Amino acid sequence: MSIALENGRRQYDYWLTVYKRTWKGTLISSFLLPMLYLAAMGIGLGSFVDSNGTDALGGVSYLQFIAPGLLASTALQIAVGESTYPVLSGLKWQKFYHSMIATPLRPADVVYGQLTFIAFRVATTCVVFLGIIALFGGLHSALGVLALPVVVLVGMAAAAPVVAFASSLENDSGLAMVFRFGVVPAFLFSGAFFPVSQLPNWIEWLAYLSPLWHGVQLSRDLSLDTVHPWLVLLNIAYLLAWFLVGTKLAVRGFTRKLIS
Amino acid sequence: MRGLKKSYGDFEAVRGIDLDVWRGEAFGFLGPNGAGKSSTMRMIGAVSPTSGGTLRILGMDPATEGPAIRARLGVCPQDDTLDTELSVRENLTIYGRYFGLSRAECRERADELLEFVALTEKAKVKVDELSGGMKRRLTIARSLVSKPDLLLLDEPTTGLDPQARHLLWDKLFRLKQAGVTLIITTHYMDEAEQLCDRLVVMDGGLIAAEGSPAELIRDYSTREVTELRFGPEVMMSDHDALAGKVSDLAERIEVLPDRLLLYTDDGERAVAAVHERGLSPAAVLVRRSTLEDVFLRLTGRTLVD
Numbered sequence: 001m002s003i004a005l006e007n008g009r010r011q012y013d014y015w016l017t018v019y020k021r022t023w024k025g026t027l028i029s030s031f032l033l034p035m036l037y038l039a040a041m042g043i044g045l046g047s048f049v050d051s052n053g054t055d056a057l058g059g060v061s062y063l064q065f066i067a068p069g070l071l072a073s074t075a076l077q078i079a080v081g082e083s084t085y086p087v088l089s090g091l092k093w094q095k096f097y098h099s100m101i102a103t104p105l106r107p108a109d110v111v112y113g114q115l116t117f118i119a120f121r122v123a124t125t126c127v128v129f130l131g132i133i134a135l136f137g138g139l140h141s142a143l144g145v146l147a148l149p150v151v152v153l154v155g156m157a158a159a160a161p162v163v164a165f166a167s168s169l170e171n172d173s174g175l176a177m178v179f180r181f182g183v184v185p186a187f188l189f190s191g192a193f194f195p196v197s198q199l200p201n202w203i204e205w206l207a208y209l210s211p212l213w214h215g216v217q218l219s220r221d222l223s224l225d226t227v228h229p230w231l232v233l234l235n236i237a238y239l240l241a242w243f244l245v246g247t248k249l250a251v252r253g254f255t256r257k258l259i260s
Numbered sequence: 261m262r263g264l265k266k267s268y269g270d271f272e273a274v275r276g277i278d279l280d281v282w283r284g285e286a287f288g289f290l291g292p293n294g295a296g297k298s299s300t301m302r303m304i305g306a307v308s309p310t311s312g313g314t315l316r317i318l319g320m321d322p323a324t325e326g327p328a329i330r331a332r333l334g335v336c337p338q339d340d341t342l343d344t345e346l347s348v349r350e351n352l353t354i355y356g357r358y359f360g361l362s363r364a365e366c367r368e369r370a371d372e373l374l375e376f377v378a379l380t381e382k383a384k385v386k387v388d389e390l391s392g393g394m395k396r397r398l399t400i401a402r403s404l405v406s407k408p409d410l411l412l413l414d415e416p417t418t419g420l421d422p423q424a425r426h427l428l429w430d431k432l433f434r435l436k437q438a439g440v441t442l443i444i445t446t447h448y449m450d451e452a453e454q455l456c457d458r459l460v461v462m463d464g465g466l467i468a469a470e471g472s473p474a475e476l477i478r479d480y481s482t483r484e485v486t487e488l489r490f491g492p493e494v495m496m497s498d499h500d501a502l503a504g505k506v507s508d509l510a511e512r513i514e515v516l517p518d519r520l521l522l523y524t525d526d527g528e529r530a531v532a533a534v535h536e537r538g539l540s541p542a543a544v545l546v547r548r549s550t551l552e553d554v555f556l557r558l559t560g561r562t563l564v565d
Contacts, residue, residue, distance in 0.1 A: 003327075006360070013363070014354045021345060099341035101307055103358035103406070104327040259307055260268070 007109035008116065011100075015117040023124075029081070030125040034074045035132065041193065042066055042138065056195065060140050060224055067138030068219035069192030071129055072151045075122045076212050079155035080183050082118045083162035084175045090114075091167060091257050098258060107254040115159060115247065122155035123148070144223030150236075154215030157239040160246025167253030186212040191220075211242045263313030266299045273299040275465035276313065281458075283409075286432075286442040288452045288459030290551070292559050295462040297445040298338060301414050304443060305335050318410060331359060334408030334440075338415050340399045342387045348398055349374065349383040352405055359406040366405070373401040377431060393424030400428065404435075411435065413444045417451060429454055449551035461558050468558040473551055480557055481549040482511050484527035488520045488534065491542035502539065509533045523549070 046062035057065040090097040090110075100110050126148055133139060162178055169175070189196070189203060190212035196204050207213045218235040221227045266274040274296040281287040289297040302308035303315060306322035306329040315322060317329045342351050349370050356366035374380045377397040382390065390398065396416065403411060416432070417425040432455055436442055446452055452459055453473045460470045469476055477483075490502065499515045507513055509530045510522035524530045527546030534541065 010357050010360055013357045017346060017350055017354060094344060095339065095341040096343045098337070099343075099355070099402075100358060102305060102330060102333070102335040102337070102341075103355070104331045104360070105358050106327060259309065260302075 004109060004112055007105050008112055010105065011109070011113040015113060015120075018117070019120070026078075026121070026125075030074070030078055031128065031132075034070055034129055037070055038063075038067065038133065038136065038138070042070075042136065056198075058224060058226065061137075063136065063138050064140045064224065065220070066193055067133045067136075068144065068147050068223045069190075069216045071126060071133065071147060072154050072212060072215040072219050073187050073190070073192050074129055075126055075151035075155040075215070076158045076186065077183060078122050078125055079118055079159040080162050080178060082121055083159040084166050084178060085172065087114065087163050087166040088169060088172055088175070091254075092171070097254070101258045107258045108251045110258070111163065111247065111250045111254050114163065115156065115250075118159045119152055119156055122159075123152050126151050139223055141223055141225035143225050143227070144219075146222045147219035150219045150222065150239075151215060153236070153239045153243065154211060154219075157211040157215070157242035157246070160243050160250055162246075164246055164249035164253045167250060167257055186210045191216045211239055214238045261313065261315045264300070264303065264310060264315055265312035266296070266303060266308065267311045272465055274303075274311075277460075277462070277465075277467050279460060279467065279470065281441065281443060283441055284436075284439050286436050286444065286455050286457050288456035289443070289445040289462055290447075290449070290452055290459055290555060291445075291462035291468075292447075295559070296465040297462055298414055300462075301412055301443070301445055305333060305412055306330050331406070332409045334403035334406060334411040336400050336403040336411070336413045336416055338418070340395045342395060342398060342402070344387045347384050347386055348379055348390070351387060351398060352402055355402050356405040361406070369405055369407075373404055376404075377401045378427065393420045396420055396424065397428065397431075400431065408440065410441045410443065413442065415445055415447065417446070417448065425451070449555055453551050461555060463559045469554070476551060476554045477549045480554040482523040483525045483549060484523075485547055485549055485553060486510070486522040486524060486527040486530045486534075487543075487545040487547070488522065488539075488541040489518060489543040489545075490520075505537060505539065506530075506534055523553070 042063035046066075049057075049062040054060060054062065054065070097110050101107055130145070130148055134144075162182075165178065166175065189199065189207050190210050191207060192212075196207040196213065199207065214235040218232060221232070261280075262278050263276050264274060264278075265272065265276055277296075277300065289300060291297050299308065303310050303322070304317055306317060306326040309323060318332055320329050322329055343354075346354065352370035352373060353363070353366040356369060357363070361369070371380075374383055377400060379394060379397060379401070382394065387395065387398065396419070400413070400416065403413075413432070417428055420428070429451070432442060436455075442455070444451075444455060456473065458470070458472050459476070461468045461476070469480060471479065490498070499517075499520060503513050503515050503520055506520070506522065510524040512523040514521040514523070522530050531544050531546060
């Protein structure tokens with residue numbers, strides 16, 4: 001553990017440099033798109049929904065209903081974006097991971113460093129997004145601030161298995177699948193825009209399997225102040241399980257690719 | 261290393277090699293592509309588990325002490341694994357941090373090393389904008405950031421122009437003088453002759469020969485080589501006939517499409533004897549044997565891949 005921490009510290013300058021170099025380029029995808037969704041759906045579609053009564057949404061405005069869902073979805077999308085092409089680049093194209101393990105760093109250290117960086121990227125983006133939501137009046141309860149650690153956990157629950165998957169690929173053709181069959185359906189059907197109870201039963205159950213649903217549910221409960229303690233534990237445990245199993249698989253994948 | 265082996269699935273890249281490299285020595289691995297050089301280098305670099313045999317690096321076992329070994333190694337891999345979007349200097353300072361050096365130490369060493377490989381003026385440039393030779397020099401500088409006891413160089417000068425190669429050789433020679441142990445793989449015989457105290461020729465995953473450059477030439481070739489060219493009108497088939505007429509003049513004769521090679525200890529005498537037999541080659545060259553002659557004799561002239 002202490003070795004992993006020390007080896008994490010040794011990577012700090014690297015990831016800081018990467019962040020300084022890339023953060024401007026990520027502004028549009030990180031902020032602009034979720035902002036557009038918030039404006040179009042929360043305010044545009046929202047005024048239409050609200051005029052028909054919002055009992056099905058728990059009596060809050062549509063904006064307040066979707067804001068935590070959008071926050072969690074944004075966390076997921078940033079996390080997956082950082083877990084796909086950058087990882088393949090480190091392993092296959094630029095091979096900077098290979099240069100890292102020619103030093104005392106181990107494949108596991110490289111995985112932890114990469115995941116920590118993703119957590120940082122998700123957190124910084126979501127802090128700003130949460131602020132914007134609050135400005136729009138999208139936060140029903142002050143507890144909603146707690147949605148921040150939750151959506152970082154959502155990001156990690158998605159990032160770890162995607163990093164593991166990316167480390168198993170020989171080229172980037174498999175990455176499109178992650179977005180097509182993972183991110184997009186999760187975004188649409190994990191309850192960000194409507195309660196999943198509106199879906200046919202079998203799709204509703206599929207939604208419960210998605211880590212994003214658990215993240216959306218939890219951050220919404222927090223921001224609407226409708227927390228059920230047992231459900232909270234279940235949500236957190238489920239997200240943690242995705243993160244931990246994914247991390248283990250990612251370490252195995254990196255070890256296979258880097259130590260051969 | 262004793263009986264060292266490496267397999268990838270069914271393919272045996274290294275099939276059992278024994279050798280010792282001494283502290284302060286410059287040791288070379290020569291061999292055609294696919295001979296097992298890079299696999300051996302990766303095992304020595306403690307980033308590739310052995311499939312058989314024993315291997316000790318700096319007295320340590322790579323299976324259990326990989327990070328401690330790598331802390332004392334400098335590695336210049338075959339492909340430059342530089343981060344192309346970072347600046348030249350950042351590539352050095354960030355790499356030093358992986359070894360646990362302080363930021364101040366990293367900065368100081370980066371500046372020294374940039375000076376050493378003549379890249380000081382390029383310090384702030386992105387790696388993308390460097391020429392191939394500059395990238396190679398930067399990769400070598402990066403491998404030195406941790407002040408390694410053992411430096412692994414996998415084909416350090418492949419793809420470089422002659423100026424860049426000679427500059428690198430100078431640098432490597434200075435490192436050797438400073439007491440750094442060097443292990444080098446190369447395709448270039450002149451490089452091996454310049455740099456290596458001792459070397460092995462590998463072929464098909466095994467060691468075909470071992471010794472100093474001079475010993476290898478003595479053991480596997482003759483002192484001199486006489487090259488006879490008979491002009492473009494003489495066919496390969498005629499070469500075979502000509503070779504028959506002079507075969508007793510040399511220890512060994514090699515027939516090539518454009519010339520005959522006579523391996524002999526006295527090249528001039530062979531030339532005189534050729535003329536005495538009434539043969540009149542269009543051009544004659546007497547030269548010393550080189551490692552290239554040894555290499556081609558041991559590994560053949562057939563293309564490997």
